[in-house]
Amino acid sequence: MxxxxxxxxxxxxxxxxxxxxxxxxxxxxxxxxxxxxxxxxxxxxxxxxxxxxxxxxxxxxxxxxxxxxxxxxxxxxxxxxxxxxxxxxxxxxxxxxxxxxxxxxxxxxxxxxxxxxxxxxxxxxxxxxxxxxxxxxxxxxxxxxxxxxxxxxxxxxxxxxxxxxxxxxxxxxxxxxxxxxxxxxxxxxxxxxxxxxxxxxNVGQGNRHATELAKRLLQGAQEGGIDASHSLELAYCAICQTGEEVARAREAFIAKAQAARAAKAEAKG
CATH class of the missing domain: 3.90.226.10 (2-enoyl-CoA Hydratase; Chain A, domain 1)
Incomplete structure (x- = not known):
């Protein structure tokens, strides 16, 4: 140094x-x-x-x-x-x-x-x-x-x-x-x-808020029992489900799945 x-x-x-x-x-x-x-x-x-x-x-x-x-x-x-x-x-x-x-x-x-x-x-x-x-x-x-x-x-x-x-x-x-x-x-x-x-x-590119809540769940899992972890999961999942990021991620997933099915059907045809 x-x-x-x-x-x-x-x-x-x-x-x-x-x-x-x-x-x-x-x-x-x-x-x-x-x-x-x-x-x-x-x-x-x-x-x-x-x-x-x-x-x-x-x-x-x-x-x-x-x-x-x-x-x-x-x-x-x-x-x-x-x-x-x-x-x-x-x-x-x-x-x-x-x-x-x-x-x-x-x-x-x-x-x-x-x-x-x-x-x-x-x-x-x-x-x-x-x-x-x-x-x-x-x-x-x-x-x-x-x-x-x-x-x-x-x-x-x-x-x-x-x-x-x-x-x-x-x-x-x-x-x-x-x-x-x-x-x-x-x-x-x-x-x-x-x-x-x-x-x-590559972490949290879709939703940093969900990453933060997942970190808190990890902490809760280590420091509390499974019942406490279940309670935190319910609360944090409810918070995540109200965000625009979840809706966008769901739409992107559905579109990707539909495209994959269409490509598979075309290949068979």
Whole structure:
């Protein structure tokens, strides 16, 4: 990273996709107070304006995030929880990412460890380049999982596998992460970001409102029971059915089906 370069870069592309890049290359993109502060400001900006098509979180220099910067003090101020000030900031960012009303993808290259793993798992999808590694070596450093890592892992891969990863602190590769269901898609090395951007270009083209509601359903499905999910489905489907986009989509579908039937009949004739 060039001297004076910000620890976080934010770009909104011409395709209306926000790319957030962790940019502390010399520290393997380990998180700092300033990085979390800039991340919070970026989310503030997104929430104030028209939502983008989607958001991608990635890391500069071919590495996602090594975790917290152990060379920097984790505390600010005084009080019983002051030693965990930086962690608290990270928790807020991770919680806000999960609640964004747009699809969020973590584009991982190199590796995601510690709170970097929690940050990656806070997304709706994780795309990982070949050669990437993942780990939760908190106990090895004399601490406990943070950033919601335990909660996120348990819901993604189950209690037993989560316990094994946390207690062992071992590193897993892309193949194992894929088999565990920890990542959504494996990509060739160096192509996680471009694959994520290309994916988001095709999301919500017909109806961004429906995409937002589908995101909320995903959140409800993870955090509530099936009865609560049914209630949300009814409410959101009712909202969608009143929109002009649904009518247009239905007309387009019918026209396409009629054209296909006509072509099939002509071929038979």
């Amino acid at each position: 060039a001297e004076g370069a910000p620890p976080l870069l934010v770009e909104r592309t011409e395709d209306d996709i926000v790319i957030v890049t962790l940019n502390r290359r010399q520290a393997v993109n380990s998180v700092s107070f300033e990085m979390w502060e800039l991340f919070g400001a970026a989310l503030d900006e997104i929430e104030r304006n028209t939502p983008p098509r989607g958001l991608v979180v990635t890391g500069a220099g071919g590495f996602f995030c090594i975790g917290g910067d152990v060379k920097l003090p984790p505390a600010r101020g005084q009080g019983a929880l002051s030693p965990a000030t930086r962690l608290e900031m990270g928790q807020r960012i991770i919680a806000r990412l999960r609640k964004l009303p747009v699809p969020v993808i973590s584009a991982v290259e190199g590796g995601a460890f510690g709170i970097g793993l929690a940050l990656a798992l806070s997304a709706d999808m994780v795309f990982a380049g070949e050669g990437s590694q993942f780990g939760a070596p908190f106990i090895d450093y004399g601490t406990v999982p943070d950033g919601g890592a335990t909660w996120l892992l348990e819901r993604q891969i189950g209690r037993y596998r989560t316990a094994e990863l946390i207690f062992s602190g071992r590193t897993i590769d892309v193949a194992e992460a894929s088999s565990l269901g920890l990542i959504s898609r494996a990509t060739p090395k160096g192509e996680a970001l471009s694959t994520a951007v290309e994916f988001l270009k």
